[in-house]
Amino acid sequence: QVQLVESGGGLVQAGGSLRLSCAASGRTFSSYDMGWFRQAPGKEREFVATIKWSGSTYYSDSVKGRFTISRDNAKNTVYLQMNSLKPEDTAVYYCAATPYSGSAYYTSVSGYPYWGQGTQVTVSS
Numbered sequence: 001q002v003q004l005v006e007s008g009g010g011l012v013q014a015g016g017s018l019r020l021s022c023a024a025s026g027r028t029f030s031s032y033d034m035g036w037f038r039q040a041p042g043k044e045r046e047f048v049a050t051i052k053w054s055g056s057t058y059y060s061d062s063v064k065g066r067f068t069i070s071r072d073n074a075k076n077t078v079y080l081q082m083n084s085l086k087p088e089d090t091a092v093y094y095c096a097a098t099p100y101s102g103s104a105y106y107t108s109v110s111g112y113p114y115w116g117q118g119t120q121v122t123v124s125s
Contacts, residue, residue: 001026001114002024002025002026002028002029002032002097002099002114003024003025003026003114004022004023004024004025004095004096004097004114004115004116005022005023005116005117006020006021006022006093006094006095006116006117006118006119007020007021007022007023007119008020008021008119009093009119009120009121010120010121010122011122011123011124012085012121012122012123012124013123013124014085014086014087014123014124014125015084015085016085016123017081017082017083017084017085018082018085018121019079019080019081019082020036020079020080020082020093020095020119020121021077021078021079022034022036022077022078022079022080022095022116023075023076023077024076024077024078024095024097025076026076028099029073029076029097030053030073031053031099031101032053032097032098032099033050033051033052033053033097033098033100033101033105033106034050034051034069034071034078034095034096034097034098035047035048035049035050035051035095035096035097035098035106035107035111035112036048036049036050036069036078036080036093036094036095036096037093037094037096037109037112038089038091038092038093038094038121039091039092039094039118040090040091040092043091045094045109046060047060047107047108047109048060048063048067048080048093049063049067049068049069049080050069050105050106050107051069051070051071051078052105053101055071057069058105058107060107062088063082063089066082066083066084066085067080067081067082067083068080068081068083069081078095080093082121085121085123086123087123087124087125088123089121089123090121090122090123091121092118092119092120092121093118093119093120093121094115094116094117094118095115095116096109096112096114096115096116097112097113097114098111098112098113098114099113
């Protein structure tokens with residue numbers, strides 16, 4: 001069982017930056033693939049970025065070049081650095097973990113059995 005706790009959300013003006021953190025419990029964090037998803041009001045939860053246990057990363061087209069996902073296995077923490085924020089980035093951001101290994105990147109909600117409670121990010125225009 002893995003427990004995930006996000007932090008770092010808030011209100012920022014368009015063009016600004018935020019860094020989200022996700023602290024994970026458990027001794028097997030380093031072997032998990034980690035992901036960030038977001039959900040805007042009235043919309044489905046969507047994939048943002050993922051980082052494999054190996055450190056390789058994959059991003060949605062909507063955030064590629066602006067967001068960076070990283071992990072610190074010594075701290076059991078995954079980060080999402082968000083730059084050049086836009087009003088359309090406004091959403092609740094969720095951290096997710098999956099123990100499933102493999103070469104593929106997991107980009108669907110169903111691929112992650114463990115979720116955090118979410119942190120609100122609001123970007124004003």
